Amino acid sequence: DAGVTQSPTHLIKTRGQQVTLRCSPKSGHDTVSWYQQALGQGPQFIFQYYEEEERQRGNFPDRFSGHQFPNYSSELNVNALLLGDSALYLCASSVQGLETQYFGPGTRLLVL
Amino acid sequence: GQNIDQPTEMTATEGAIVQINCTYQTSGFNGLFWYQQHAGEAPTFLSYNVLDGLEEKGRFSSFLSRSKGYSYLLLKELQMKDSASYLCAVPRDNYGQNFVFGPGTRLSVLP
Numbered sequence: 496d497a498g499v500t501q502s503p504t505h506l507i508k509t510r511g512q513q514v515t516l517r518c519s520p521k522s523g524h525d526t527v528s529w530y531q532q533a534l535g536q537g538p539q540f541i542f543q544y545y546e547e548e549e550r551q552r553g554n555f556p557d558r559f560s561g562h563q564f565p566n567y568s569s570e571l572n573v574n575a576l577l578l579g580d581s582a583l584y585l586c587a588s589s590v591q592g593l594e595t596q597y598f599g600p601g602t603r604l605l606v607l
Numbered sequence: 608g609q610n611i612d613q614p615t616e617m618t619a620t621e622g623a624i625v626q627i628n629c630t631y632q633t634s635g636f637n638g639l640f641w642y643q644q645h646a647g648e649a650p651t652f653l654s655y656n657v658l659d660g661l662e663e664k665g666r667f668s669s670f671l672s673r674s675k676g677y678s679y680l681l682l683k684e685l686q687m688k689d690s691a692s693y694l695c696a697v698p699r700d701n702y703g704q705n706f707v708f709g710p711g712t713r714l715s716v717l718p
Contacts, residue, residue, distance in 0.1 A: 499649075540706065595652060
């Protein structure tokens with residue numbers, strides 16, 4: 496039973512570029528949440544997808560957008576990258592209505 | 608809104624016991640989670656408390672007092688592999704599906 500997977504594991508971009516990160520949830524899970532974790536800090540909630548719609552959103556600008564596909568996998572897109580977007584991006588999956596979330600290994604994004 | 612506070616760093620000796628505290632302020636309450644995160648890796652689920660009291664799971668135990676807005680994670684018989692960050696988290700709202708995380712407590716276990 497595969498856990499949550501994310502790709503790529505590492506990514507280097509320059510300011511102004513756009514990036515797409517991908518996540519496949521744990522088998523049997525239908526809800527995907529995305530978090531940003533800066534070095535030395537706890538994860539910050541970006542948004543959550545369920546039934547292919549954004550259900551909840553944290554305090555992140557519109558440069559951050561996402562998508563969920565019929566197979567429950569999800570993408571996180573960040574436009575017009577800033578240096579401050581450098582972080583570990585975590586995907587977490589869960590079953591709608593149950594609290595426990597399971598995290599993927601993350602994508603480490605470096606913006607130069 | 609929610610606010611969570613944890614000590615930033617702690618150090619303990621192999622074989623010892625350590626208690627990591629977490630205080631929280633929430634508009635509602637739907638339980639409290641503890642996650643372990645090794646450097647450069649994803650957080651892994653440790654425990655979930657929704658009722659007051661102590662939940663024991665092997666070497667790890669978690670305690671909750673809802674009236675005091677307080678929880679702790681107790682690690683016994685510390686091993687070197689327990690060196691990690693320990694994150695306290697509460698659901699953002701009554702929907703319970705997403706978390707507000709504390710800053711994490713970085714635990715260093717020394718030989």
